[in-house]
Amino acid sequence: MLSLIVFVPLVFALVMLFVPKTQEKLLYLLAGIGTLIPFVLALVLASQWAAAPVSTEPYAAGMRFVTHVPWIESIGVHYTLGVDGFGFSMLLLSTLLFPLAVLASYKYINTRVKDYLILLLILATGTNGVFVTLDFILFYVFWEIVLLPMYFLIGIWGGERREYAAIKFFLYTLVGSTVMLVGAIYLYVRTGVGTFNLLQMAAETSRLPLDALTVFAFFALLVGFAIKVPMFPFHTWLPDAHVEAPTPISMLLAGILLKLGSYAMVRISHPLLPQVATRYADLVFVFGVVGILYPALAAMAQKDFKKQVAYSSVNHMGFFIMALAAASKLAPTDPDLAQVALQGGYFVTIAHGLISPLFFFAVGMFYERTHTRDLTKLGGMFLTVPVISFATAFIAFANLGLPGLAGFIGEFVSLTGSYPAFGLWVLVAGVGMVITAAWHLLTMRNVLLGEAKKEYAGLPDINWKEKIIFAPVAVLIVLFGVYPRPVFDLLAASVQTLTQVMGLGGM
Known part of the structure; x- marks a missing residue:
């Protein structure tokens, strides 16, 4: 079910590639269905939440609706999905806001509608994926998927200073992502844990001594997430992005994109290095x-x-x-x-x-x-x-x-x-x-x-x-x-x- 919630929008985006760009009503209909299905599936999971078994496996301890499939086993990367209260609350919020954003775009976005809606669906895949993955490399893939469509959604359909706002957003987020990745790789190498599973990494990294390198790793992760929140003083990209973004994109940016950073703090930076926090x-x-x-x-x-x-x-x-x-x-x-x-x-x-x-x-x-x-x-x-x-x-x-x-x-x-x-x-x-x-x-x-x-x-x-x-x-x-x-x-x-x-x- 979590995989469907993540990838159904991407499937609809691929289908829309074969729809003529002149068929704008059909494109909006497909985008609406492609974002509404994940919301319905999320509601189904919500109805099953109390009765859903809680995993006791080390790669998903305390999580519900778990999927675990080997991916790049040589470095311990797995396709592991699962949610707890932190992730599921954000998933419900995300799947609610994307259909509303599609509806808000109807008759508001009138140029390059096909391109716009496809990017919106790719953005939905990225955001939903961040909230359900339990593997850092998979998390990083979804995190970066979010970056590109948002850059184009602001840079193409934004206001007069859209290029400036889009580039500023891109540079801030890219720098944050790079720093975050360096911190995570350092923890992976130092502990020798042999996996990028967030829960299994936390079991090892939380016992590391408080030294200069663990402090560096914590703040590398924290800064990467703080830029997305955005936390003062890394916030200066946000007012420009909001002012230039079209209204539906501002809705998503404020409602769910900023939550990627706050969610990542409670899922990654603070559980991995609580001694530094x-x-x-x-x-x-x-x-x-x-x-x-x-x-x-x-x-x-x-x-x-x-x-x-x-x-x-x-x-x-x-x-x-x-x-x-x-x-x-x-x-x-x-x-x-x-x-x-x-x-x-x-x-x-x-x-x-x-x-x-x-x-x-x-x-x-x-x-x-x-x-x-x-x-x-x-x-x-x-x-x-x-x-x-x-x-x-x-x-x-x-x-x-x-x-x-x-x-x-x-x-x-x-x-x-x-x-x-x-x-x-x-x-x-x-x-x-x-x-x-x-x-x-x-x-x-x-x-x-x-x-x-x-x-x-x-x-x-x-x-x-x-x-x-x-x-x-x-x-x-x-x-x-x-x-x-x-x-x-x-x-x-x-x-x-x-x-x-x-x-x-x-x-």
Whole structure:
């Protein structure tokens, strides 16, 4: 089933190669089916989750729905797929967002539609593959598969500065990938473990002495993943990429592409070298809280609506970094509090994966009608397009962390779990939250309130396509804000396992 979820989009991409480029409706239909099937399969697996056996094999311990096939046995590379709570939550998010992105692209992307949709399906294969693989080399293959289609999706269908944004994204990610690969190969050679299986490598690398080379390997992995998150100060590619990317690609970039980095941290860097993660937790915490405060200030200074939302993504992912650092520090002495921090941090990534795509979609709805993202040129939209304005207000309140919506839960639990590790320094994150709330309120005042502008009179309000995209994700934002237990239950076993590993690393 996991193999189908990964490769069905690729199969449909190959089929679409033989469809004439003039048959745009057929191409969109095939792309929609090719991304919808993985979502249906993921829902089937979700219905079987509780009853699914948990593997006890060393190459997939604690994982469900495992596939294990030899691949390059001479160096210990295997086609090993499996998911735990960390991976499966991201897989559900990914398979949900890709069909919505295809629908958002319909009648929005009108040039080279065939090429665009094929690249989108290849991107789905890469992202889904990252979340299910348990072998580092296979992980690296899927990680690099993501890079190329995203480069072209921004560089061809983006805005005026699309080439600059695409090259900047490509260079940042390529450098990060190369550094990450060097770190992993060093651990493979040093331990002599003879396999690139992530779980079997972790059993050996977690016992390595804390020396200069293990520290180098940890930060090589961490930097590679931090660029993708993106973590301050590696975030500068993201605002440019978002501003130039078409709206459906911004939805995917914020909703799922950034999660590749956060997922890789809990799957690879911290389980492989928990002794280093614990030793340098304070340093990682600093980058986390600065990554909360600085982007909030940067967002407040922006005049471009889309760039403002882009900075908010960096801001929110800072909570994950902060909570992960707290869990690393607390695990050896207080594993229960470490689990609270880790659950809160990972919940932030899931909530952000639902909220941020809708925020970019809301910006896109305004841009399609007004042809501007300049906050000084918008205003009075509640009187012009009331339904779109209400939807934008809803998603803005979710993004600023309003209680009762999903954004609040993760941030609150992250702060609760991080305070015992870092004390009053966590208040820096609180200041970032206040600034974030302030710019959201200012933006809503500038865009939604005031007198209706004459030049925007008669603009059409929300249409059926936009309602279909917005409604299901909005329901999940409310559901998880009121009743987050299903997410916490899904994460519980994985959080406990990682906390135990990090606890051993601090002894």
